[in-house]
Amino acid sequence: MWADTLLIVFISICTALLGEGLTWLMVYRTEKYQKLKAEVEKQSKKLEKRKEIHGDSLDKQHKKKIEREEERLKNNNRDLSFVKMKSMFAIGFAFTALLSMFNSIFDGRVVARLPFLPLNWIQGLSHRNLPGEDFYDCSFIFLYILCTMSIRQNIQKLLGFAPSRAASKQGNSLFGPTPGQFK
Amino acid sequence: MNTKTKLIEKNGSSNPPPTSVWTRTFTSNSEWPDKEEFLDVIYWARQALGIVLGIFWGLIPLKGLIGLVLFAVINAGVIYFYFGSFQNVDEDEYGGAWELTKEGFMTSFAGFLVTWIIIYSGLYYEVDKFS
Numbered sequence: 001m002w003a004d005t006l007l008i009v010f011i012s013i014c015t016a017l018l019g020e021g022l023t024w025l026m027v028y029r030t031e032k033y034q035k036l037k038a039e040v041e042k043q044s045k046k047l048e049k050r051k052e053i054h055g056d057s058l059d060k061q062h063k064k065k066i067e068r069e070e071e072r073l074k075n076n077n078r079d080l081s082f083v084k085m086k087s088m089f090a091i092g093f094a095f096t097a098l099l100s101m102f103n104s105i106f107d108g109r110v111v112a113r114l115p116f117l118p119l120n121w122i123q124g125l126s127h128r129n130l131p132g133e134d135f136y137d138c139s140f141i142f143l144y145i146l147c148t149m150s151i152r153q154n155i156q157k158l159l160g161f162a163p164s165r166a167a168s169k170q171g172n173s174l175f176g177p178t179p180g181q182f183k
Numbered sequence: 184m185n186t187k188t189k190l191i192e193k194n195g196s197s198n199p200p201p202t203s204v205w206t207r208t209f210t211s212n213s214e215w216p217d218k219e220e221f222l223d224v225i226y227w228a229r230q231a232l233g234i235v236l237g238i239f240w241g242l243i244p245l246k247g248l249i250g251l252v253l254f255a256v257i258n259a260g261v262i263y264f265y266f267g268s269f270q271n272v273d274e275d276e277y278g279g280a281w282e283l284t285k286e287g288f289m290t291s292f293a294g295f296l297v298t299w300i301i302i303y304s305g306l307y308y309e310v311d312k313f314s
Contacts, residue, residue: 113300113303115250117247146293153290157226
């Protein structure tokens, strides 16, 4: 049991590093990305500060300024996503192939025993391709997803590739379904 | 050293604190001029806590929903106590207590589940299987 679980942790560390390495090669090291990222971060911080100071004021001039900056930030964020998209596709394909290979290796194999009964809608994942009805048995894919969830983000943060909080905060509010966004 | 201290006193809070992040992390009521730095401390503390709790739950072994609920309560409670009582930071500066309480929670939860599952199945699976 130890061998399988530790192997899965090792696999997910390797795939996370591979993913970040590939993204670095294709995106992070490019001048265009670095310039855009710095710009987005600067604007996000500026916008956040401005909103903090003038958030409640009804001054039209301030509101207009904030709106203009939001628009600029939105455009930069969109450009940033386009730059990332290329590598996302490449990595997506590579990982789908890798995952199907690991899936066939661990097909029908119970890799771990869950100390809790997963919710109904998770059982499809945690019991994928496993024989029997014992839902405490854990499939490869469930453990792999959990490992990736924790390891990938931590590696991104350690290497400094994670998007800054200010940028993701502004980004979320901007990409939300705001009415009249595409007018 | 003396002149440096005097200079800091003179300039007040506009100067960056002279102590390292590690020292400030374990000293109560520390000053955090950089918000990101404090959020990073919360984030990494959470990851460490998740892994430690996962190891404990696996060793005991704790089973079922109670393990998940206890993790959520302890994880949120410890962090809440840390920023509210130990560091005494102004929550509103960080967008409210909720923002701080959820900082890095999902990653910590995933890390906790992984360690809990691995330790539990490694130590007790064979026993479970034959009992």
